[in-house]
Every structure is written in structure tokens, then in C-alpha cells.
Amino acid sequence: MTVEEIRGGVLGNEIDRFPIGMRVLAVDDDPTCLKLLDGLLRKCQYQVTTTNQAVTALKMLRENRNRFDLIISDVYMPDMDGFKLLELVGLEMDLPVIMLSGNSDPKLVMKGITHGACDYLVKPVRLEELRNIWQHVVRRKVESKSKSNNDQDKSDQGTENGDQNVKSNRKRGIEDEDVEENGHESDDPSAQKKPRVVWSIDLHRKFVAAVNQLGIEKAVPKRILDLMNVDGITRENVASHLQKYRLYLKRISHQANMVVAFGGSKDASSYMRMSSLEGLGDFRTLSCSGRLPNATYAPSGMLGRLNSATGVTLHSLTAPPMVQPNHTQNKLQPVVPAMLPNQQNLNLFQGIPPSFDLDCQQYGNKPNTQLASFGSVEESRIFSGTKLADFNSIDESRIFTGSNTFTDPSAVLGSQSALKLPSTASESINLLSTSPTFLDNHSTNFSSNQLPIGNYNYPATLNGGFGSNITTTATVPLEPNGGGLVGDIFRNVNQSLLNQNQNHSQKSGQYNKQDYTQYSQNAFSTLASSALAGGGGGGLGGPVSHSRSNGGGLPLIHTEKVSMRSSDDSLFDQTKLQGGFVATNGYGSLDDLMTGMMKREQESTIIMDGEFGYDDYGFGPNDDSS
Amino acid sequence: MHRLVANTRKSFFDQGYLDEQFVQLEELQDNSNPNFVEEVVTLFYRDSARLLYNLDQALEKRPLDFNKLDSLMHQFKGSCSSIGAKKVKIECTNFKAYCNARNAEGCKRTFHHAKREYTTLKKKLESYFQMLRQVGPTEMACRPR
Numbered sequence: 001m002t003v004e005e006i007r008g009g010v011l012g013n014e015i016d017r018f019p020i021g022m023r024v025l026a027v028d029d030d031p032t033c034l035k036l037l038d039g040l041l042r043k044c045q046y047q048v049t050t051t052n053q054a055v056t057a058l059k060m061l062r063e064n065r066n067r068f069d070l071i072i073s074d075v076y077m078p079d080m081d082g083f084k085l086l087e088l089v090g091l092e093m094d095l096p097v098i099m100l101s102g103n104s105d106p107k108l109v110m111k112g113i114t115h116g117a118c119d120y121l122v123k124p125v126r127l128e129e130l131r132n133i134w135q136h137v138v139r140r141k142v143e144s145k146s147k148s149n150n151d152q153d154k155s156d157q158g159t160e161n162g163d164q165n166v167k168s169n170r171k172r173g174i175e176d177e178d179v180e181e182n183g184h185e186s187d188d189p190s191a192q193k194k195p196r197v198v199w200s201i202d203l204h205r206k207f208v209a210a211v212n213q214l215g216i217e218k219a220v221p222k223r224i225l226d227l228m229n230v231d232g233i234t235r236e237n238v239a240s241h242l243q244k245y246r247l248y249l250k251r252i253s254h255q256a257n258m259v260v261a262f263g264g265s266k267d268a269s270s271y272m273r274m275s276s277l278e279g280l281g282d283f284r285t286l287s288c289s290g291r292l293p294n295a296t297y298a299p300s301g302m303l304g305r306l307n308s309a310t311g312v313t314l315h316s317l318t319a320p321p322m323v324q325p326n327h328t329q330n331k332l333q334p335v336v337p338a339m340l341p342n343q344q345n346l347n348l349f350q351g352i353p354p355s356f357d358l359d360c361q362q363y364g365n366k367p368n369t370q371l372a373s374f375g376s377v378e379e380s381r382i383f384s385g386t387k388l389a390d391f392n393s394i395d396e397s398r399i400f401t402g403s404n405t406f407t408d409p410s411a412v413l414g415s416q417s418a419l420k421l422p423s424t425a426s427e428s429i430n431l432l433s434t435s436p437t438f439l440d441n442h443s444t445n446f447s448s449n450q451l452p453i454g455n456y457n458y459p460a461t462l463n464g465g466f467g468s469n470i471t472t473t474a475t476v477p478l479e480p481n482g483g484g485l486v487g488d489i490f491r492n493v494n495q496s497l498l499n500q501n502q503n504h505s506q507k508s509g510q511y512n513k514q515d516y517t518q519y520s521q522n523a524f525s526t527l528a529s530s531a532l533a534g535g536g537g538g539g540l541g542g543p544v545s546h547s548r549s550n551g552g553g554l555p556l557i558h559t560e561k562v563s564m565r566s567s568d569d570s571l572f573d574q575t576k577l578q579g580g581f582v583a584t585n586g587y588g589s590l591d592d593l594m595t596g597m598m599k600r601e602q603e604s605t606i607i608m609d610g611e612f613g614y615d616d617y618g619f620g621p622n623d624d625s626s
Numbered sequence: 627m628h629r630l631v632a633n634t635r636k637s638f639f640d641q642g643y644l645d646e647q648f649v650q651l652e653e654l655q656d657n658s659n660p661n662f663v664e665e666v667v668t669l670f671y672r673d674s675a676r677l678l679y680n681l682d683q684a685l686e687k688r689p690l691d692f693n694k695l696d697s698l699m700h701q702f703k704g705s706c707s708s709i710g711a712k713k714v715k716i717e718c719t720n721f722k723a724y725c726n727a728r729n730a731e732g733c734k735r736t737f738h739h740a741k742r743e744y745t746t747l748k749k750k751l752e753s754y755f756q757m758l759r760q761v762g763p764t765e766m767a768c769r770p771r
Contacts, residue, residue, distance in 0.1 A: 029701075030704050031669045032673055032708045032709060033705060033708040035665065035666050035669050036651065036708045039654040039666070040654060042654075076701070076704075123704050123707050124647045127650060127653070
């Protein structure tokens, strides 16, 4: 039975049958132990899947979050630290994870707890111990159900609680449920409330728009609901969604920072690496709060978890006041819509997200604080190529996965996640979110690598002034297929990022510029293809991450980072835009978009000073010159 | 023959070669999993061979990388505990202690012991399983006590 079924079903009935057939994923590099686990679990009548590679496990999980109810993972594994896997799973899938180790050191046990493990077993594992592990799954279910009842309270508490919740969420199983489960959509299959409200992209977009309008700090469920003006959802639905959104933002920004900083490989591993670098703890916190708005930029320069402008912006943006980007976002938002010139663009956009994600991963290398704002945290996840679940709201990240790592982008797009990108932190997310929508439209297009990336002249200046970012994309001669879109998106993303960056600091700008040039070429191509392929989850994000996924192969990665940076900003802005962006799949010509963006940039105080020298966003080829 | 098998098995426990974990393995063996124990043990041999080889190599290096040694041994120890290889596990624990103390001599010494115990156990188990096969599948099903 799926987790959802379990959760959604009558508790009593579900529980009665539940332990039988529970689907467990066991991860351990030791074949002896793995086989033993397999035997033991089968004896308990669970349905067992085993793998000796954490990377494979993550891939399986990302492919289908609902495929498993519980994960048991060894702590020491060669390809990935068990704690990292734990974190990622918690962040992206919110499934209960049990740690397993030959070491019973209390410090490790504590580490497991802080990383969100719901249990810690010591090898050799005994049958009796495994017989009881189903309780963790049920507990989540029960808690999520009760959480939904408390949504209102929680959401109203606002950021504070959100943060706290986020943190506790990470603890897995306790309050997490609250936060995690609040969101309907997102990545949290386990957190389903009984009367599930499906947060479609449209709905999410409205939500994001409402939140942006109110300001992430002031967004309270009632007002959001009023603004959204949609039937069929209650304040509680909105509250829980908001909570998730906040976490997501926070996580993204954190991730973004991490990604940037670590420039890890595009996979979760890299992502995780980043986390580790930055201090897993931090990351985790951020992750937890991922949804939270970027506003909480962690000072740690690089990580700027908060805003982690889509993590992609690897440029070590010293925790720039991400908050600003948020502002810009608003500005950007309008631009974004403009940016999407046409359907084709949309495709691009779609493509972008994947790349975006990829880049994010790449970015890891760069300690970019800048990225932060965009909810880079999420982005970074996305970038990792692997399906970063939470790009916007976990779903989004999925979208991006278009390119291999991304989960079916089209699918993602569909999900509202795109919309999730809240105005600020999630800017990046927004971008991505929008992508999804686009992707949906054009998913078909993208899959075939429509974007002839080559054309994208990724303006190196991505980071440079806001404009530059945009221009880069703009210049990209969006391929007929949608390459344009990607380009636009990319630009937009950049723009937003730029804006963001500006807020933060130019630093990335410089970086971006150079990066862009290189990347633009690569990025776009990569992005485009990936974006397209992926379904362009976050168009904006796409470009960046997409190319990156190569793990550094592509220069794009850098650019992506750069752009990401700005994108992050832009993303954040974008997110705002995204709302618009998403909505307007058929954006006018790129130029319009760019112009819009530029204007926004210009309006916003953040003038990216054009490190790249883009004040004039004229996205045309001349834009690059800065 | 059955008695011989039973006694052999008992001796493993009595002499401390195996512990309760091995019993767990046996309990997991049933009709749907008729050769479970032997399969796990075979996996253990294979994986251990690799780990022991790595440990050997690591111990040849100068200077010794204790962290690496510790981590390798940790893996080996985990495997041992999974099948209940008691004596080997004890040596592994000793090895880790020496590792933490950065005692190269101690490490090498205990490593030799661990390898010796491992080899001994392997031989014993191999002949034990052979015996089991000779006795016939029924023996497997009703575990001789």
C-alpha cells in the first residue's frame, strides 16, 4: 500500500494490516549485512528492496516517492554518508529513515536524531527490533493527520514557528509532520491530510502571488485565502501549504548556498557534500526550514542559506541581504511574465529548470552565498540533477529532473510546485515553478532537446547586473523550439538572480560575468537540452543547473551558478514573476520579457551594478557587453 | 550423522566461534529460503576476502593511516557481527582499540589474530555445511539442536 493510502486510509484499518507488506528500502554497502537485513525484513513480512548504493537508493526514491514506506540505511557507506542520505530523504521525501550502524556511539546516535532519523539500530540487527519499525510509519501518519487539524495554528504563528517547526521537522516524526505535512502538494507524500487538496500549479501560483503580495512575512493564511479567492480550499489548507512553502524556501536558500559553496556534483551527494561542508547542521536547519523564505539568510557567507539564491549562484555571495531580492522579486515578477515570449520560450523554461538544478549542483563549489536567496537550497537540490525534490515545493524539483535527474519534468511542471516558489526565498523556486507550467505546455518539446542551446549566448554577466543576466539569456537566440524560451527563462532567471545578487553584492556579478560567457554557451545548450528534456522544470533554474549536472563538465555550471546567483535573486524575484511567469506561458517576445525584467531591475535599487555591466538589459546580443 | 552435525554446531557456540546472531540466521532459513544461512556466509567470505585484502594493503603502508584502517576494520567487524563470528569480532574490536591508540604494533598483531580466527572459522563452517548437505535437506529444515 502506498504511504498515501496508509496515511489516507482509516487509521484503524490501515494499521491493522499495515505492518504486513510495508515497503522497506534497505541500503547498506556491506553485502553480508544487506542480505541479513533482507532476510530479517522478509521474515517480518515486509516488502523489501535492497541496494548497496546510497545513490541508487536516492534515485529510486526520487523516481517514486510513494514506492516506499520506510528506509533503513547504514551509516558508513562509501558512496555517500548515511546521514546525508538521511537528510536528503527527509527533505525531499519526508519518509521515515532508520539508521543502522555497527557503532553504538551515543554521538552517532545523536547525530542520527538531529539529522532526522526516526530510529537508530545497532548491528547486528535482531528480528525483534525490526518487527517494530512499522511504528515509525504509522506515527507519521497519525501525526500528519493531527497536524492537519492544527494547521491553522501553525501557519498563523508565522515564520517563527515555521522556523522552529522546520527544525523540529527535521527531527522527523515529531513536529515535522506538522510542517512537512502541511503542504499538500509538495514533496511530502506522507504528509497528506485527509481531505487532500491538490495544489495544482494554478492554485499554487495564486498562492504564491498572494503571498508575494502580502509579503512573506505578513502572509497569513486567512489573508492569503482571501486574496486567492478560490473555492474549495480552507484556511487550513492554505495554512499548511504556507508552512510547507516556507520550509521549502528556507531549504532552498540553504541548499542554494550549499550548492554554491560546494559546487558539489550535481547529485544529491554533491548537494549533500555541500551541506556537510557548510555544516550539516546548518544545512539541515535550513533544509528544514527550507520552505521558509529566504529572508533568513544565514550569514555564513557562502551558504547564505537563506536566500541561497537558488543555491546556484555559487558565487559566494556573502549572505547578502536576501531579503532584498525578495523585493526585487516583486519587480521581477512582472518581468518574468514578459519574459516568456512564447510557447517556445516556455519550453525553454522548462528546460531550464533541469539545468538549473544541475548547475546548482555544480555550484556547490562556489561558496556562493549569493545563491542563497533563491531558495537555492532547493535549487541546489535540483541541480543535483537528481531530482531535487524541493525545488519549489518539492514538486518542483521534481520537475526539473527532466534531464535525468529530474523527475519527470513535465510532471513536475504540472505540479504546482512551480508556483511554490515564494516570492523571496523561493525565487529560484519560482522560476522553476514557472517552468513547470511551461514545461507542461511544452513538455513535449523539451524532451527532445529542443533548445538548441548553442544559440544561447549566455551572457557571462549573469551575475553582473541584473540586466546582464537577463541579457545573456536574451541573447540566446532562442531556438525556435523553445530554445528561446529557455533563453528567456534563463535570462529571466539571471535577471532575477542578478537582482538578487545585486542585493547581495556584486561579487557574484563578476563571477557571473565570466562564467556566463562560458556558461552561456554551454549552459544554454546544456540547459536547453536538459531543460527541454526535462520538461523544463524551472526554466530559469534550468539553464543553470542543467548544464551543470555534468558536474563541472560544463562551464555552464559556473554560469549557472552565476546565473543562479542572480537567478536566485531573480528567481526570487522571479518567483514573484513566476507567478506571472507561470501564468503567462505565452510570454511575449523575449525582448518584452527582458525589457520587463530589466525594468524591474532598474527599478529595483539593486542594480547589479552590472558587474557585467548590464544595466541595460537589452537582451539582445549587445546585452552581454557590460 | 545428525548427532555429529548437531554436536559440531554446538561446539561452535561452546567454543565461542559463533554467537546468537548465527542462530538468527538459522531462524531466517525456511522453505522459502532454504539455503539462507549458507548464502549469507558465502557472501561473508567473499566480502571479507576483499576487506582483509584491503586491510593487508593498508597495513603495508608507511606511515599507517589509522583512520583508514579503522574504517576498513569497521566494515569487517560489521560483517562479522552480522553472521555472528564471535571470535573474529573480538579481534576486530581489539584492532580498533589499537587503532585509536595509534599503536601500529598492536594493530598488526591483532590483525594477524583476526585473520587467523577468520580462517579457522571459515574452515569449520565450510566443513559444517558440507556435513549438512550430506545429511540431507531435512536436516536443514529441522535445525538440529
